[in-house]
Amino acid sequence: MYRSRCSVTLTLLLALWVRAKDLTDIEALASTPTRCHYMYAYDMYGAHCAGLRLSKIPSLRGGIEILDFSDNRLQEIQSDTLSSYTSIKLLYLSENQIYSIDKDAFAYLTNLETLDLSKNVILELPESIFQMRSLRILYLGGNPLLHLKLDNLDIKKPIKAPLEILDLSDCKLKSLPDFGILPQMSFYNISYNPLTSLDARTFSSMCKLSNVDLTESIDKISLCDLKMTISWFREQPVHFQLKDYSRLNSREFEACPEPEIPQSLNISYHQCRSAYTEIQKVKTYRRTWFTIAGGLAGFLIGFVLLLYIMHRHNVAQTKKLKKTPPKSTSGDTNATAILLNDLS
Numbered sequence: 001m002y003r004s005r006c007s008v009t010l011t012l013l014l015a016l017w018v019r020a021k022d023l024t025d026i027e028a029l030a031s032t033p034t035r036c037h038y039m040y041a042y043d044m045y046g047a048h049c050a051g052l053r054l055s056k057i058p059s060l061r062g063g064i065e066i067l068d069f070s071d072n073r074l075q076e077i078q079s080d081t082l083s084s085y086t087s088i089k090l091l092y093l094s095e096n097q098i099y100s101i102d103k104d105a106f107a108y109l110t111n112l113e114t115l116d117l118s119k120n121v122i123l124e125l126p127e128s129i130f131q132m133r134s135l136r137i138l139y140l141g142g143n144p145l146l147h148l149k150l151d152n153l154d155i156k157k158p159i160k161a162p163l164e165i166l167d168l169s170d171c172k173l174k175s176l177p178d179f180g181i182l183p184q185m186s187f188y189n190i191s192y193n194p195l196t197s198l199d200a201r202t203f204s205s206m207c208k209l210s211n212v213d214l215t216e217s218i219d220k221i222s223l224c225d226l227k228m229t230i231s232w233f234r235e236q237p238v239h240f241q242l243k244d245y246s247r248l249n250s251r252e253f254e255a256c257p258e259p260e261i262p263q264s265l266n267i268s269y270h271q272c273r274s275a276y277t278e279i280q281k282v283k284t285y286r287r288t289w290f291t292i293a294g295g296l297a298g299f300l301i302g303f304v305l306l307l308y309i310m311h312r313h314n315v316a317q318t319k320k321l322k323k324t325p326p327k328s329t330s331g332d333t334n335a336t337a338i339l340l341n342d343l344s
């Protein structure tokens with residue numbers, strides 16, 4: 001009897017334990033986030049939705065400046081997909097399944113500075129991306145189908161986006177697209193592309209370029225065809241990254257005839273330089289005016305505040321005067337005298 005009771009208790013305990021274990025598993029599953037969460041990063045308010053297996057951007061709080069929607073299952077960006085989030089500055093959409101982007105998908109994102117569309121299957125880029133007035137950083141690497149349309153991309157030049165970093169790595173590009181003059185460009189990643197040519201003019205139009213990643217991209221190009229661009233890099237200087245520099249350090253490369261730098265390179269380079277100077281001028285001009293306007297606004301606010309304090313002070317004074325009847329000392333003594341007289 002005692003034994004059977006004991007075993008019953010044991011089974012019960014065991015069952016409970018199994019239940020508890022099941023529960024913790026369920027709990028563990030439930031605790032992996034399924035919803036976006038909000039946080040501050042780089043002094044900005046943002047929504048973090050990465051890795052949630054979402055195929056749609058859920059309704060998010062307004063006013064976000066960062067949206068991390070990487071590693072999800074988004075396939076299309078339509079004109080209304082992002083239209084409610086006009087304050088976004090940093091947008092991360094890498095590692096989705098994006099193949100289609102509407103012409104005006106980013107039209108409302110007038111503050112967008114960084115756009116990461118890497119590791120998708122984008123078929124065609126809307127040219128409007130290159131006309132976004134705040135866009136400085138654009139990641140398009142790891143889009144294996146992009147090359148189909150990038151070659152004959154019809155862009156209005158000069159483009160309006162102030163690009164500083166452009167990543168076109170691993171996009172199966174055979175030749176580099178022509179973006180025209182990019183006066184603020186400093187880093188160009190074109191690694192892991194089967195390039196068949198490397199036109200120096202691409203780089204002369206980027207007069208502030210300091211770094212270009214060419215890893216595994218120029219092995220198919222004959223040595224002497226590289227000479228002009230490499231000379232250009234060495235002269236500027238532009239730091240270029242390769243996996244293996246031995247080809248360029250070979251006697252064979254040395255023996256290639258030194259090409260004469262054509263006039264066209266000079267022209268595009270100088271156009272780029274003057275565009276850059278113009279941008280710097282506008283920036284300084286804006287900064288100056290901003291400072292002046294800021295100082296003026298500060299002064300005005302201070303002045304208005306002073307007026308307000310003086311006004312408050314005056315109002316308080318008149319109120320005080322109204323409450324306590326005017327103390328004419330002579331009248332008071334008279335009143336007291338009368339009172340005293342009455343009493344006596």
Ligand SMILES: *[C@@H]1O[C@H](CO)[C@@H](O)[C@H](O)[C@H]1NC(C)=O
Nearest residue numbers: 141142169170189191192213
């Ligand atoms: C350029 O892109 C490749 C492939 O996406 C990446 O591995 C590499 O780190 C990038 N280069 C730099 C200097 O960031």
Ligand SMILES: *[C@@H]1O[C@H](CO)[C@@H](O)[C@H](O)[C@H]1NC(C)=O
Nearest residue numbers: 260261262263264266267270
């Ligand atoms: C290119 O421009 C520089 C000065 O801006 C000049 O000295 C040089 O001769 C030019 N080269 C050609 C080929 O026009």
